[in-house]
Amino acid sequence: MESGLILGGKSFTNRLFTGTGKFRSKKLISKMLEASGSEMITIALRRVDLTSKEENILEYIPDNVTLLPNTSGARTAGEAVRIANIAREAGCGNFIKIEIITDMKYLMPDNEETLNATRLLAEDGFIVLPYINPDLPLAKKLEEAGAAAIMPLGSAIGSNRGIRTRELIEILIDCCSVPIIVDAGIGKPSHAAAAMEMGADAVLVNTAISAAHDPVRMGEAFSYAVKAGRMAFLAKLTEESKEANASSPLTGFLR
Amino acid sequence: MTFFETIKKFDPEDIEKSIGKMSFVEVKRALAKNKLNELDLMALLSTAAQDHLEEMAQKARSLTVQYFGRTVSLYAPLYISNHCINECIYCGFNRSHTITRKLLTHEEIEREARFLNAQGIRHILLLTGEAHKITPLEMLSDVIKLLRKYFPSVSIEVYPMDTEDYRILKKAGVDGITVYQEVYDTSIYDKVHPAGRKKNYKYRLETPERAAKAGLRYINIGTLFGLAPVRSEAFLCALHAKYLENRYLDTEISLSIPRIRNIPGGYSPDFLLSDRLFVQILLAYRLFLPRSGITVSTRETSDFRDNLLNLGVTRFSAGSHTEVGGYTEDEQSVPQFEISDSRSVEEIVRVIREKGLQPIFKDWEDISQ
Numbered sequence: 104m105e106s107g108l109i110l111g112g113k114s115f116t117n118r119l120f121t122g123t124g125k126f127r128s129k130k131l132i133s134k135m136l137e138a139s140g141s142e143m144i145t146i147a148l149r150r151v152d153l154t155s156k157e158e159n160i161l162e163y164i165p166d167n168v169t170l171l172p173n174t175s176g177a178r179t180a181g182e183a184v185r186i187a188n189i190a191r192e193a194g195c196g197n198f199i200k201i202e203i204i205t206d207m208k209y210l211m212p213d214n215e216e217t218l219n220a221t222r223l224l225a226e227d228g229f230i231v232l233p234y235i236n237p238d239l240p241l242a243k244k245l246e247e248a249g250a251a252a253i254m255p256l257g258s259a260i261g262s263n264r265g266i267r268t269r270e271l272i273e274i275l276i277d278c279c280s281v282p283i284i285v286d287a288g289i290g291k292p293s294h295a296a297a298a299m300e301m302g303a304d305a306v307l308v309n310t311a312i313s314a315a316h317d318p319v320r321m322g323e324a325f326s327y328a329v330k331a332g333r334m335a336f337l338a339k340l341t342e343e344s345k346e347a348n349a350s351s352p353l354t355g356f357l358r
Numbered sequence: 359m360t361f362f363e364t365i366k367k368f369d370p371e372d373i374e375k376s377i378g379k380m381s382f383v384e385v386k387r388a389l390a391k392n393k394l395n396e397l398d399l400m401a402l403l404s405t406a407a408q409d410h411l412e413e414m415a416q417k418a419r420s421l422t423v424q425y426f427g428r429t430v431s432l433y434a435p436l437y438i439s440n441h442c443i444n445e446c447i448y449c450g451f452n453r454s455h456t457i458t459r460k461l462l463t464h465e466e467i468e469r470e471a472r473f474l475n476a477q478g479i480r481h482i483l484l485l486t487g488e489a490h491k492i493t494p495l496e497m498l499s500d501v502i503k504l505l506r507k508y509f510p511s512v513s514i515e516v517y518p519m520d521t522e523d524y525r526i527l528k529k530a531g532v533d534g535i536t537v538y539q540e541v542y543d544t545s546i547y548d549k550v551h552p553a554g555r556k557k558n559y560k561y562r563l564e565t566p567e568r569a570a571k572a573g574l575r576y577i578n579i580g581t582l583f584g585l586a587p588v589r590s591e592a593f594l595c596a597l598h599a600k601y602l603e604n605r606y607l608d609t610e611i612s613l614s615i616p617r618i619r620n621i622p623g624g625y626s627p628d629f630l631l632s633d634r635l636f637v638q639i640l641l642a643y644r645l646f647l648p649r650s651g652i653t654v655s656t657r658e659t660s661d662f663r664d665n666l667l668n669l670g671v672t673r674f675s676a677g678s679h680t681e682v683g684g685y686t687e688d689e690q691s692v693p694q695f696e697i698s699d700s701r702s703v704e705e706i707v708r709v710i711r712e713k714g715l716q717p718i719f720k721d722w723e724d725i726s727q
Binding site: 124125126127128129148149150151152155158176177178182185186189205206207208261262263310313314 | 423424425426427428429478480510575603604607608609610611649711714715716718719720721722723725
């Protein structure tokens, strides 16, 4: 049995991370968490309303699930730092997913501001998970700056287009020492499985679960896919080949 | 090219003609595409598309769920003054109307704010007429600071300003504006705005850009249906949104579809927008601009609004009053326009939930300080 994924000193057995956005009802969030077994869930601080019990999304997340507040809405490193501090003061813990977006059309992360925010927040004791456009030199700088993991995008947020940045993510998986968590663009369980087979340490899935007809069952489906993909990675996948390879080789008799 | 230059290239009459020539072949082509161009937009606004409303609706719905999820954001308008120097012939606040003019005091504004906050409202749209002497920048700035104590997000629908003024209001805590061009057809614009600052078409047209340059994160535009031929207005408004979206990548652009209803003073619109065409325009907007927000106010009746919920609407006003002091004052002033959905926030929330959607009260956090 492999040991869990360690992030910020915490061990996560389930490598499917989820999100709170886009559900038709907040009650479904707790049900989805139960069905999927997801142990970490991201939440946009901008949506947290501590002044209203019924509307406070935190009420719908069980204590055994780790909160990963995100800086959605931030356009600069300074704004991301402010959001992180508000989240910590609001009792959301030390984890922070840096999401700095200056383009409302494709929602591409601003890598430069993200690096700056990572430096500041890691120094301040946060467990920092930056969301980035996959880029190796940046990833190495993020590691140096103290990122606890790196979250490269598979394709645009909410696009459900799958792992379009596959080759770039493979480079990160190959060269980075911190965990790689594929975030954004994962539209179906097979995409999640593919990311895990590549050797990603975890995936974060929101829209594909929350916008599904049955988000609870979809959460469970993703959980299976992530487990299968991880197991396949650990079992060492055989290489792909264009030609056929006989499963009983003709020269097998030679000793 | 600025959008004003783009507008000058188009003759609304030619647009109407081109849209009129669209056949079901173009409509089908537009429906099969993921990324729509101007011709596709024309096709979706045409009479030929009327037979394909259901297909458009299905596609609009799935795009909305993909980009916005199964959610609807809520806001409420807060009118603090109906003083106005303009003479827009279609508006209840027109300076030549002999209505009681009113400007709320800080205490009255705070009372309204407290009331709306208790209803659960967290996003507010602050409105005034255009009266620079009665509601000057400094006063608005103070009101915004006051409102920010009660609401994490304050947008304004006041009067067009310079970029520098928007910067000042942003500092005070504003994060968005609503500004309708009212009518994109320049000659009709000139006719329906006989006097006042609003007569300057170009200044009004470029208002969203000045706000975007000042760093406001949320901009809502629209054309007021009823004043000019409907399809060409919808076309130009959608192009305007697209232009803003491409040029100001860090700003969220959204659209409203206001149409003229009964207005005190008795203006009757020359170009009625029917329910059917309203829906067609909403769907065409969604297909042409999948990521843009679409706002529907209480100008529309409750039944109609409820049915729009699953068609691409992302923002809904709730429990609205369009009179100055409408929430808590005993003595009510004349509303800017008659509202047709007078249900409480609670009732609207219940309907939204019944439709399988999550009402979102708060979707912003103050990070400006």
